[in-house]
Structure formats: structure tokens, C-alpha cells
Amino acid sequence: DGGITQSPKYLFRKEGQNVTLSCEQNLNHDAMYWYRQDPGQGLRLIYYSQIVNDFQKGDIAEGYSVSREKKESFPLTVTSAQKNPTAFYLCASSMMVAGVEEQYFGPGTRLTVT
């Protein structure tokens, strides 16, 4: 079955540690995205990548880094510079469907930093 996988579903870290969240897709989509969701809020874009070896900052990129070495993979590193890293992180990929770019989402990773 095609889809997007994010692992792990729950992640716990101590403050000051970097942590990498994985995102893998086997949908052959070119574009991939990372979002952050906080309670009671909509999604905010962290980074996106339209093609391998290229990515752009979203609205809240500070304290995060990404890489896109393979089409299937778009890992997100939450660095110690991120002031409030505890959040729900969603990865997405997209393709054009009938002229509309539709985003497909993974199940998310809930990160807790104490």
C-alpha cells in the first residue's frame, strides 16, 4: 500500500538534545512538507521541498533543519535552538490531481521535550 510513514508516533527527549523525526513516502511525490501543530491551532509550515536536494523555509523554520537526499525521504531535525519544541509534527507530500495540488499526510509524531 502506498502512503506516508512517520516514526515514531511518540518521542520523548531531554531539553538541549537534537532529535530527528523521520518521514518516508512511497507515493512517488516530488513535493514534501513539514508542519507543526500546537493545541487549539492550525498547522504551521516549517520547511518544504519541491525536489530532491532543494528545500525552502516556511513560516517557522528557526530551530529546525531538514535534508532531501532522496525523493522518498524528508527527515526533520529539531535542534536545541528551538525554544518550544514540544508539539505534534506532521509530514505531507503532494501531487497534482485534476489540476489541484492535493497534500497527503502521515500519521504524525508527537514530540515531548522536558
Next chain:
Amino acid sequence: AQKITQTQPGMFVQEKEAVTLDCTYDTSDQSYGLFWYKQPSSGEMIFLIYQGSYDEQNATEGRYSLNFQKARKSANLVISASQLGDSAMYFCAGRMDSNYQLIWGAGTKLIIKP
């Protein structure tokens, strides 16, 4: 700047009744698309329906339809014959046709009562 507003933080609806979830958008861009997503308690975002700003007819997808009023800049989601499985968070998102970035509303929590 773009902004998506969902004014209903939560709604209770009786099973089998229709429900309307409000969404207004604020952008000066003439070419704008509106999306609705459903987020169950599992966390995954599920695409429901899309409306392009140049589409003359309201979008429909099964029990979902969009009441699009361009002059009022509103794109309300209508769910007909609600079911218990419709209980979830619902997010409205918008995007300029020239841009990859989706801007998200804060969401509406819908609870269907048996």
C-alpha cells in the same frame, strides 16, 4: 498577507442532521484555492474537498459540499446526514495558486451526538 478564520471552536450536532462549518478567508489574490481537511483523534489529516476561486459551481464530494461565496470570501463546509464517524477536528486551509504554501485556520471540533 493571507488569513483563514474559523469562528466556531466547537459544535455539537445530532446524528443524521446536516452541519455547516464556517470558514472565511482574507487575501487580495484573485487566484485562490480553499481546502477542507478532517483530523480524527488519531491525528492524521484527511483531505475532504477543494474549491478553486474561479470554479463557478460549488464543489461536492459525497456527503461533503462547499458553500462558496466569493463576494463574502467565505467557503463553508456542509456535511449532510451527519454520522458518528464525522466527529473530528475540521480545518479550512487556503493557498494562492502561485504558491505552494497552505495557510490554515484554527479548526472546529465537531461532535456528533447519537
